[in-house]
Amino acid sequence: MNTALRAHAETDYAHELTALAAQDDRPRPPQWKLSPWAVTDYLLGKTLADGTVITPKYIGDRRTIEVAVSTLATDRALLLLGVPGTAKSWVSEHLAAAISGDSTLLVQGTAGTGEEAMRYGWNYARLIAEGPSDAALVPSPIMRAMREGRLCRVEELTRMPSDVQDTLITILSEKTLPVPELGREVLAAKGFNVIATANNRDRGVNELSSALQRRFNVVVLPLPATIDEEVLIVSQRVASMSKALSLPAEVPALQEIRRVVAIFRELRSGSTEDGKSKVKSPSGTLSTAEAISVVTSGLALAAHFGDGALKAADIASGMIGAIVKDPVQDPVVFREYLETVVKERDGWKDLYRACRDQLK
Amino acid sequence: MTTIFGIRHHGPGCARSLVKALDALHPDLVLIEGPPDADELMGAVANASLKPPVAILVYDAESPRRAAFYPFAEFSPEWQAMKWAAANLVTMRFLDLPCMHHFAIEATKEQASTAAVAAVAPEGAGEGPVETKADEPGSARHDPLQWLAKADGYSDGERWWNDRVEEREHDADLFAAVAEALTTLRTELALPELERDLRREAWMRRGIREAEKAGAQNIAVVCGAWHVPALRQAVRAADDAALLKGLPKAKVRATWAPWTYERLAVASGYGAGIESPGWYEHLWQGGSETTVRWMTKAARVLRTADVSASSASSIEAVRLAHALAGLRGRPKPGLPETMEAMGAVFCEGDPMVLSLLRRPLLIGERLGELPEGLAQLPLQEDIERQQKTLRLKPTASVTPLELDLREPGGRARSVFLHRLSAVKINWGRKGDVRGGKGTFKEQWSLKWEADMVLAVIDASSFGNTLVAAAEARLTKAAAADPTLENLVALLEHALLAELPGAGEAILSRVQAAATAVDDPPGLLRAIAPLARLARYGSVRQMDLDQVRVIATGLATRAHIELPASVSGLADEAAEALAKLIGGHDEAIRLLEVVALTEEWRAVTRRIMEHGSAHALLRGLCTRMQRDADALDGGEAATRLSHALSAGQTPDSAAAWLDGFLGGGGAVLVHDPELLGLLHGWLGRVPPDYFQAVLPLLRRTFSRFTGPERGQIGQSITQLGGGGGRGESGGTTLRIDEVRAKPAVDMTARLLGLTQHPEFHDENLEC
Numbered sequence A: 001m002n003t004a005l006r007a008h009a010e011t012d013y014a015h016e017l018t019a020l021a022a023q024d025d026r027p028r029p030p031q032w033k034l035s036p037w038a039v040t041d042y043l044l045g046k047t048l049a050d051g052t053v054i055t056p057k058y059i060g061d062r063r064t065i066e067v068a069v070s071t072l073a074t075d076r077a078l079l080l081l082g083v084p085g086t087a088k089s090w091v092s093e094h095l096a097a098a099i100s101g102d103s104t105l106l107v108q109g110t111a112g113t114g115e116e117a118m119r120y121g122w123n124y125a126r127l128i129a130e131g132p133s134d135a136a137l138v139p140s141p142i143m144r145a146m147r148e149g150r151l152c153r154v155e156e157l158t159r160m161p162s163d164v165q166d167t168l169i170t171i172l173s174e175k176t177l178p179v180p181e182l183g184r185e186v187l188a189a190k191g192f193n194v195i196a197t198a199n200n201r202d203r204g205v206n207e208l209s210s211a212l213q214r215r216f217n218v219v220v221l222p223l224p225a226t227i228d229e230e231v232l233i234v235s236q237r238v239a240s241m242s243k244a245l246s247l248p249a250e251v252p253a254l255q256e257i258r259r260v261v262a263i264f265r266e267l268r269s270g271s272t273e274d275g276k277s278k279v280k281s282p283s284g285t286l287s288t289a290e291a292i293s294v295v296t297s298g299l300a301l302a303a304h305f306g307d308g309a310l311k312a313a314d315i316a317s318g319m320i321g322a323i324v325k326d327p328v329q330d331p332v333v334f335r336e337y338l339e340t341v342v343k344e345r346d347g348w349k350d351l352y353r354a355c356r357d358q359l360k
Numbered sequence B: 001m002t003t004i005f006g007i008r009h010h011g012p013g014c015a016r017s018l019v020k021a022l023d024a025l026h027p028d029l030v031l032i033e034g035p036p037d038a039d040e041l042m043g044a045v046a047n048a049s050l051k052p053p054v055a056i057l058v059y060d061a062e063s064p065r066r067a068a069f070y071p072f073a074e075f076s077p078e079w080q081a082m083k084w085a086a087a088n089l090v091t092m093r094f095l096d097l098p099c100m101h102h103f104a105i106e107a108t109k110e111q112a113s114t115a116a117v118a119a120v121a122p123e124g125a126g127e128g129p130v131e132t133k134a135d136e137p138g139s140a141r142h143d144p145l146q147w148l149a150k151a152d153g154y155s156d157g158e159r160w161w162n163d164r165v166e167e168r169e170h171d172a173d174l175f176a177a178v179a180e181a182l183t184t185l186r187t188e189l190a191l192p193e194l195e196r197d198l199r200r201e202a203w204m205r206r207g208i209r210e211a212e213k214a215g216a217q218n219i220a221v222v223c224g225a226w227h228v229p230a231l232r233q234a235v236r237a238a239d240d241a242a243l244l245k246g247l248p249k250a251k252v253r254a255t256w257a258p259w260t261y262e263r264l265a266v267a268s269g270y271g272a273g274i275e276s277p278g279w280y281e282h283l284w285q286g287g288s289e290t291t292v293r294w295m296t297k298a299a300r301v302l303r304t305a306d307v308s309a310s311s312a313s314s315i316e317a318v319r320l321a322h323a324l325a326g327l328r329g330r331p332k333p334g335l336p337e338t339m340e341a342m343g344a345v346f347c348e349g350d351p352m353v354l355s356l357l358r359r360p361l362l363i364g365e366r367l368g369e370l371p372e373g374l375a376q377l378p379l380q381e382d383i384e385r386q387q388k389t390l391r392l393k394p395t396a397s398v399t400p401l402e403l404d405l406r407e408p409g410g411r412a413r414s415v416f417l418h419r420l421s422a423v424k425i426n427w428g429r430k431g432d433v434r435g436g437k438g439t440f441k442e443q444w445s446l447k448w449e450a451d452m453v454l455a456v457i458d459a460s461s462f463g464n465t466l467v468a469a470a471e472a473r474l475t476k477a478a479a480a481d482p483t484l485e486n487l488v489a490l491l492e493h494a495l496l497a498e499l500p501g502a503g504e505a506i507l508s509r510v511q512a513a514a515t516a517v518d519d520p521p522g523l524l525r526a527i528a529p530l531a532r533l534a535r536y537g538s539v540r541q542m543d544l545d546q547v548r549v550i551a552t553g554l555a556t557r558a559h560i561e562l563p564a565s566v567s568g569l570a571d572e573a574a575e576a577l578a579k580l581i582g583g584h585d586e587a588i589r590l591l592e593v594v595a596l597t598e599e600w601r602a603v604t605r606r607i608m609e610h611g612s613a614h615a616l617l618r619g620l621c622t623r624m625q626r627d628a629d630a631l632d633g634g635e636a637a638t639r640l641s642h643a644l645s646a647g648q649t650p651d652s653a654a655a656w657l658d659g660f661l662g663g664g665g666a667v668l669v670h671d672p673e674l675l676g677l678l679h680g681w682l683g684r685v686p687p688d689y690f691q692a693v694l695p696l697l698r699r700t701f702s703r704f705t706g707p708e709r710g711q712i713g714q715s716i717t718q719l720g721g722g723g724g725r726g727e728s729g730g731t732t733l734r735i736d737e738v739r740a741k742p743a744v745d746m747t748a749r750l751l752g753l754t755q756h757p758e759f760h761d762e763n764l765e766c
Helices: A014-023 A036-044 A062-073 A088-100 A124-130 A141-148 A167-173 A227-244 A254-269 A288-305 A312-323 A329-342 A349-358 B012-025 B036-046 B077-087 B099-112 B145-151 B157-166 B174-189 B195-213 B225-232 B237-243 B277-285 B290-304 B311-327 B335-345 B351-355 B358-363 B378-389 B408-422 B452-460 B466-480 B484-496 B500-516 B520-540 B545-565 B571-591 B594-609 B615-627 B633-643 B650-661 B666-670 B672-684 B687-702 B706-719 B737-750 B757-765
Strands: A077-082 A106-108 A120-122 A137-139 A151-155 A176-179 A184-187 A193-199 A216-220 B002-007 B029-032 B054-060 B067-072 B091-094 B219-224 B252-258 B399-404 B428-430 B441-446
Touching: A014 A036, A014 A088, A036 A062, A036 A088, A036 B311, A062 A077, A062 A088, A062 A216, A062 B311, A062 B335, A077 A088, A088 A151, A088 A193, A106 A141, A120 A124, A137 A141, A141 A151, A141 A176, A141 A184, A167 A176, A167 A193, A216 B335, A227 A254, A227 A288, A254 A288, A254 A312, A254 A329, A288 A312, A312 A329, A312 A349, A329 A349, B002 B012, B002 B077, B002 B174, B002 B225, B012 B077, B012 B157, B012 B174, B012 B219, B012 B277, B029 B077, B029 B195, B036 B054, B036 B077, B036 B091, B036 B252, B054 B099, B067 B077, B077 B091, B077 B219, B099 B252, B145 B157, B145 B174, B174 B225, B195 B219, B195 B225, B195 B237, B219 B225, B252 B452, B277 B290, B277 B358, B290 B311, B290 B335, B290 B358, B311 B335, B335 B351, B378 B452, B378 B466, B399 B408, B408 B428, B408 B441, B408 B466, B408 B484, B452 B466, B466 B484, B466 B500, B484 B500, B484 B520, B500 B545, B520 B545, B520 B571, B545 B571, B545 B594, B571 B594, B571 B615, B571 B650, B594 B615, B615 B633, B615 B650, B633 B650, B633 B672, B650 B687, B666 B672, B666 B706, B672 B706
Parallel strands: A077 A193, A077 A216, A106 A151, A151 A193, B002 B219, B029 B091, B029 B219
Antiparallel strands: A120 A137, A176 A184, B054 B067, B054 B252, B399 B441, B428 B441
16 A cells, blocks of 8 residues: 555546546647546546546536646646635646646745746756766756656746746746756757646735736636535545545535535625625635545544544534634634524534534 | 528528528518518618617507517628518518517406516516517527537537537538427427417418418528427418417507617527627628637727737637637637637636626627617607606706706606606706705706617616606616615615605615614615605605614614724724714704614714714714703813813814814804814914914815804904904014114005004004
8 A cells, every 4th residue: 555645646546547548539739648638537527438437636617627728738838826725736736647647847836936946956066076067957847847748837836936937938938948057958848838826815925927927828716616516525535535544434424514614605705605694704715625624634533532423523623723813803703603603503503512612 | 482491599600591591592582580560660671771789679559568679680690681682672571470469468368367566577577579589499498409419519509509500601501400400309309389389380380371372482481490390390271270360469569779789698688688799790790710800809808908918818819719629629619718718818817807808899889770760669759758748858968957846847857857867867967956955956957968869778678668667677776786875875766756666675675784784884874865765755755664764773773883983093984984974963863763862962972082083073073962952061162172182183183173163163153162262272382283283274164164264253353352363362562662663654654654643552562
């Protein structure tokens, strides 16, 4: 058994990728492991002719994924935008896994990301000993992707300083990376492309220059449209994560997940699902990803400290942790929500009590 | 020989193929699915100044509310068929079941079920043949095409039809294929047929038979594709005759009306509406490179809205659209592909930016034109009739109008103008009534503009008489935006326009909305107009007790929450709140509820004493307390001197004063004690402080009326005692008489005055 805590997408879903590749008879763009149709199927799920079930990786609007795949097929760079927890990185990982068979070429954008992470660095011992040479050059993931004609992922693009972002301009428009020290350049092989992700909320941190912006096609990943969609996402992820974490607890009842999702949606949107009453929103984002972690941590609690079945009390602590981000305002908001909405709901008494007891 | 062409209403591909087919066939009679009641209108298509989009409107002469619109765009196959027949001098006729029967059948049905829907007819629904087209292929009601679409691997029928029919470039055997497909579909599906459809199809069959009998050799029938199998079916003439026997008749009128693309679109609720008239027009205009030209158009629209949409981006958008079409297995990019490509390339995925394209590009701003002298809409006739009786003549220049509501004539005009503005025909603009509280006078300025014809058409979809349209429109506006502020405004409007039906409908929503408002400014904003309504509504003969109850409830809530929201305000917010508080004070007086008045007095007192409340509000509330005689003169003076004492910052002192005096300067004229305090304060302030408060004070005092200022000036003169004059008050200048004398003498000489002693003395004393 794999001992890694979390395997790469191409490892985890290797059988699906192989099955798709075996069936795929449509034309493939150069260096693509699958045709665009098969990539779309891989992300959205399908049952193949030979009976292999391709699990859906992205649950939501089909058109979003189609635009993303088409963008990559036209060798334009793809920028996935969305608020935190809308599966941007998840989608980009799976796209890379399906198209290049490898999701590991990754640049993580942070305030400290330097140019060498985007272009190339040097092995200084060698540089000093031998002077600039191919052997002394340390290629960045992007440079490797260009050489090999693969996809490179750039996570959190807007968190990088602007000057570092802008190194992408030449790479994306000229498809070349000059190395002036060696008097050469690296030409991108066919199949090279970039998938970047950025957070809608902190677009202002280091907003993209318009020169760079126009080299990307932008696809916005929305929050799940309906409660059923969101419940499906949460239950699917929770199931696969509890397997990975070897939690002995039972897979939680859909009912429990539905409650968590409903609470998150209502607080996020500022209105109850039936639209009848207004509720205040707390300061956090309350993404689907957080709902998933609330349920898994509840599962862990139930497994290790409870009787293995997910109870309201197990969820309550995780939920309070997710909702109360600002120690002053958020407890007020949540308490108000508990008193006005949760308390009144049929069959929610246990959850109401558990939350109220823990929200001190 | 009879050839049946199955088309889709407003399908540009169908239209193009149809014209070609008609050219090839050259029939001697063209029969078109449409209301025979409007046969004599068809000739007008030859007139070049009848420019689509236009619609044929058929309405019941006795009850114009019952009406049907048959809109045509340039790209509608029916329009092209009429054009073709007119150009080739071929006889044409409408073939459908006449509206006179539809209306009569409906009238009998309505009588049968005397439901209380009478007053307010919801748009579109139940209005007869507007929905007759809803059973065409691709409509939401059946969408039978989805079966064909699924068989072809498409997700929905609309898309399938667009791909296979409207957007194809070769049209060989198109109509044969359509007929075959729909025949199979209708036979296999065997959906329950509606009675009215059976009747219509029987009528059409009979029409064709009669035409054949009358000697037409080569007939072309243009009808919705759905009907093709039924028209081809061999049915005995006697069976059809039995179905059509003894249909009741109503008296109908028909007319042309200008139309807009906006109204052609699905968005405006028309049954056979199309998603994007702009796209269809683009397809109709044809030419090569559809996608490229569409994308360029879009880029140009976006550029006018300051979105950077360069040619380079257009290129990328076209590429993406093609890739998407390829991925979806479509022959070329359709509307969804192009829009998604634009979203990703031009708009950074932002739906707000993409929505900029809706009106100019997707819908299109084209509006139809009628030649002079073509008949008008019933609503317009109704309006013109009333204009005549009320002697209000439309002119293109601005005409001022003052109405006295105590006279019946004045009131009738006011009601008429309010009703017009309720249906968004903004002929009259209501001016501010002088004095604010005058309730029996209204100021209007009237200006008739050309595009109001359009407003009339738009309004006519709500009803064919002004009252019906106004009621329906207000009710709909209340449903669309049920915020309290909007509802109250609408309620007021309904009252002024004397529309009790709409008034009641809105009132029921007011109650619900009132509970949802929880911020004090929102509450205050809502109370004032409600109070006005409760007070003056009775004049307009409407029962408004309920309004009073709601207003009282809101006021109580506002009183509870207000004191908590007067501190920590920025100056602008404080000013806005002060205005609301002023309005609320008036509202409380209008409501005349003793308990409420007392409550309000307590609240203003709390604010007055509230140390951290904004100074402006404290000043204002002090003034209110004083005006309500809740303070004796002494307390007002104490408060004034406290607010103006040296410990206060200049800003705070000036703001307090602004609040206190904001309502007018009369208080200073009549209360010498206050004036004295103020006067003294002003004399004491040090120069720096004075400089800081001067602009603020100037602003406050400049709001007083001229006479007020004059009176205050006089009072100050008296205040200073006999010799007191000017800003320095009563302080005496110390002048060395001996040294001053030469200068005074000189000045006197220069002015040509002879010296006299009184002059001397008086001046030296000051």
